[in-house]
Amino acid sequence: MxxxxxxxxxxxxxxxxxxxxxxxxxxxxxxxxxxxxxxxxxxxxxxxxxxxxxxxxxxxxxxxxxxxxxxxxxxxxxxxxxxxxxxxxxxxxxxxxxxxxxxxxxxxxxxxxxxxxxxxxxxxxxxxxxxxxxxxxxxxxxxxxxxxxxxxxxxxxxxxxxxxxxxxxxxxxxxxxxMSNYMNKRDANRGGCAQNCRFLYNLADESGSSLNGDEMFTMxxxxxxxxxxxxxxxxxxxxxxxxxxxxxxxxxxxxxxxxxxxxxxxxxxxxxxxxxxxxxxxxxxxxxxxxxxxxxxxxAPTKDDELFEHTKPDLGYEFIGEVKGYQDGRVIIQERNNFSEGDELEFYGPNFYHYLTTVNDLQDEDGMKIERASHAMMICSIAIDKELPVGTMIRKKKAAKVRA
Structure with missing residues (x-):
């Protein structure tokens, strides 16, 4: 078996x-x-x-x-x-x-x-x-x-x-x-790792002169x-x-x-x-x-499995919030990151459930029409013709960019 x-x-x-x-x-x-x-x-x-x-x-x-x-x-x-x-x-x-x-x-x-x-x-x-x-x-x-x-x-x-x-x-x-203990007096083996390997470093000779110009790298x-x-x-x-x-x-x-x-x-x-x-x-x-x-x-990993570069592409998605209820054709959302009228949202839930919709008729907790949900943890709602279970998560695609 x-x-x-x-x-x-x-x-x-x-x-x-x-x-x-x-x-x-x-x-x-x-x-x-x-x-x-x-x-x-x-x-x-x-x-x-x-x-x-x-x-x-x-x-x-x-x-x-x-x-x-x-x-x-x-x-x-x-x-x-x-x-x-x-x-x-x-x-x-x-x-x-x-x-x-x-x-x-x-x-x-x-x-x-x-x-x-x-x-x-x-x-x-x-x-x-x-x-x-x-x-x-x-x-x-x-x-x-x-x-x-x-x-x-x-x-x-x-x-x-x-x-x-x-x-x-x-x-x-x-x-x-x-490394963390040596550099920061924060012992990684006792819960204090400062993740020094992810800091930016420069390579220098004994005189302190850079051997790689202005290029910085991690370890x-x-x-x-x-x-x-x-x-x-x-x-x-x-x-x-x-x-x-x-x-x-x-x-x-x-x-x-x-x-x-x-x-x-x-x-x-x-x-x-x-x-x-x-x-x-x-x-x-x-x-x-x-x-x-x-x-x-x-x-054994190779150099391709090391993260030497200090920039990486933004993943293009941000977490928007969580479904807290459904009432009278509206899904109630607790917001975690900003979203606006007209944005396309992806709802996902257990059992690999996914549902896409466009934000329509965005309202605040008091039922007032708003153009943007802009305050973290605020309660808002959108019109939707599908009842989504409490606990369904929401994400939004955003424009890709490069970040440090």
């Missing part, structure tokens, strides 16, 4: 958690107020976790908490009670890299499964089996694994395997970077997207397909969840005749991201 992999989507806020699940995620991963690597994110309180877990479980989904920080001395004991609260809030598993936290959870917080974080750089089945023997239920592979390596790992292990399929790559091995990697080879990835037998991006918007979250849910369901319905739908690739091109590559999937 074929193993249908879980679609695992980032959920940086409670709002994003609900969006991810509504748009097809089997599971989400979140960050708490302690022990995570996104210290500047809007992280979850214990009550947020409990609410999110209840919502997820009511929809047949799971919630995992990233606790993949590197602990220093005297920090661990203070967090045992916190992790007990996490378990009691209904979180389904903890994502950890530090062996001290792993040991503490397994011995002092029974009933809270542990998944090995990608920060631990597991890229061979011997390492995976080591962690399995120590009680871990799942291993998140390092992004540096190839298709052939993932297959070999899965064939030689009994533990669940999770692998990345979409999102940012790191210029350092599995995120083990000290970062392009993003990963495996949708063109998603059938191959599923065929490896991995248990979970992970999408990066806890700091991304609900536009990103809804889009990636929608695309990969559709792709996985399509493949599993008929693997023998599976073909990648070009519409999936086009859909992912509408969200904010860097240039894309396959990462390490087909082998």
């Amino acid at each position: 074929m193993n249908k992999p879980e679609v695992l989507v980032p959920a940086g806020t409670p709002e994003k958690l609900k969006v991810a699940i509504d748009y097809g995620a089997d599971a989400v991963y979140i960050g708490g107020e302690r022990l995570g690597l996104r210290s500047r994110a809007n992280n979850y309180s214990i009550s947020d976790m409990a609410e999110g877990a209840a919502y997820a479980h009511s929809h047949g989904a799971k919630v995992y908490l990233a606790a993949n920080i590197v602990c220093h001395e005297n920090e661990l004991e203070d967090n045992i009670s916190y992790l007990t609260e996490v378990r009691d809030a209904g979180v389904d598993a903890l994502i950890v890299s530090d062996p001290a936290i792993i040991s503490a959870v397994l011995t002092k917080v029974p009933g809270l499964p542990v998944h090995l974080s990608t920060q631990a750089s597991a890229v061979n089945y011997e390492a995976v089996n080591f962690w399995a023997k120590h009680g871990l239920e799942r291993v998140v592979l390092g992004r540096e694994t190839t298709f052939e390596e993932i297959k070999e790992i899965k064939e030689n292990t009994d533990v669940e395997i999770e692998a990345f399929i979409q999102g940012a790559m790191c210029t350092s091995y599995s995120g083990r970077c000290v 970062s990697a392009v993003d990963m997207s495996l949708i063109p080879v998603i059938g191959q990835m599923i065929s490896t037998g991995v248990d979970s397909l992970k999408i990066e991006g806890r700091m991304k918007t609900i536009h990103y979250v809804s889009t990636v969840a929608n695309v990969y849910r559709t792709a996985v369901d399509t493949y599993c319905a008929d693997p023998e005749h599976f073909e990648v739908d070009p519409a999936w690739i086009d859909e992912l091109a509408k969200i904010s991201q860097r240039r894309m590559s396959f990462g390490f999937f087909n082998g």
